[in-house]
Amino acid sequence: MGSTAARVISGSELATLSHDQLVELVADVRVYARVAPEQKLRIVAALQERGESVAMTGDGVNDAPALKRAEIGIAMGVTGTDVAKEAAEMVLLDDNFATIVRAVREGRVVYANLRKFFKYILACNAGEIWTIVLAPFLGLPLPLLPIHILWINLMTDGAPGLALAIEPAEKGIMRQPPIPPDESLFARGMWQQILWIGLLMAGSCLLTQKIAIVLGWHWQTMVFTVLCYSQLFNSLALRSERQSLFSQGLVSNRLLLLTVVVSVAVQLGIIYVPALQILFRTQALGAAELMFCFAMATIVFAAVEMEKWLLRRHWLRY
Structure with a gap:
């Protein structure tokens, strides 16, 4: 990741950025707020273009494209939709993010x-x-x-x-x-x-x-x-x-x-x-x-x- 201070960016600000600008900026952003479904896909693509391996969590139908694009798509097993589960590589049966850490360890x-x-x-x-x-x-x-x-x-x-x-x-x-x-x-x-x-x-x-x-x-x-x-x-x-x-x-x-x-x-x-x-x-x-x-x-x-x-x-x- 980048060496500059971490940033928080909103969906409305993200919409004003070109793809090249997002690729340049994405390494320093830690929090994305109120982003649209298509913007999630842009974020994943920008990170991948920088050589990152991306894990994406989601539960809704609109998360499916980003879940599919990410190296590791992680869907919620309890609240997640069938579309999200089908698009993901991993399904959290307990919807607990701590389970991801245990899965990585295993x-x-x-x-x-x-x-x-x-x-x-x-x-x-x-x-x-x-x-x-x-x-x-x-x-x-x-x-x-x-x-x-x-x-x-x-x-x-x-x-x-x-x-x-x-x-x-x-x-x-x-x-x-x-x-x-x-x-x-x-x-x-x-x-x-x-x-x-x-x-x-x-x-x-x-x-x-x-x-x-x-x-x-x-x-x-x-x-x-x-x-x-x-x-x-x-x-x-x-x-x-x-x-x-x-x-x-x-x-x-x-x-x-x-x-x-x-x-x-x-x-x-x-x-x-x-x-x-x-x-x-x-x-x-x-x-x-x-x-x-x-x-x-x-x-x-x-x-x-x-x-x-x-x-x-x-x-x-x-």
Whole structure:
């Protein structure tokens, strides 16, 4: 909006203005009094010409053209006419303007959670792909079997991803600036994060494989375990784009915590239960091997938390 003092303008004064004059003036007007229906449409058009996204509220038949022209037309559900409701994108069932604020908040939460879901799924899949593709170039044997990839995609990809989709609203979500309508879902560093998280995850797995081969450990089971647990710990770190998990608290998303705990337990069953060992072609890991897997799996979590720390201090920008 403009930097000059806010103005109040009446319908009669508005009628004397040309379209170009209105476009110039509209940024500084805060209140329009006694305007005609066609003048509402002029106001919306002038704001749009200045690059603004316009929300328009109305309840009568004469409001329909402006409701239709605005980016977001908001009709009253109780007192509004059927024509106004048909022209609007949103209908307030309680005719309470405070509901608009709650709707905007919910929309921001949904959009933020979509970004978290796609970031998690794509980063984890990138980690799997890089692990399989890079191993032959490093002179390493095939690190994972098809059944391992199938299990990871079904369990450690799907369940935490769905839990991230219902993540509660982050602190200060309504103080964030509006998202440009033409902004890509992968903007603000998201594709860079997917790339480096996937590469780091693969690097952890391949380093585990190399060390395990040198030490004579059960390297394939260890790579399988590191990849699985890396993804689970990554889901915890990706709950917020900037806020630390330790300030959010583990129990603020109980479903995600439950899926992580269950997945960790089931993975241990795959390693140590004889029937599951046969099915997944795994081998029981010793205490040192298992502890090493947990340590390697926390690398991605620590890196994501460090990135958020740098973002909070504005030492890193996307």
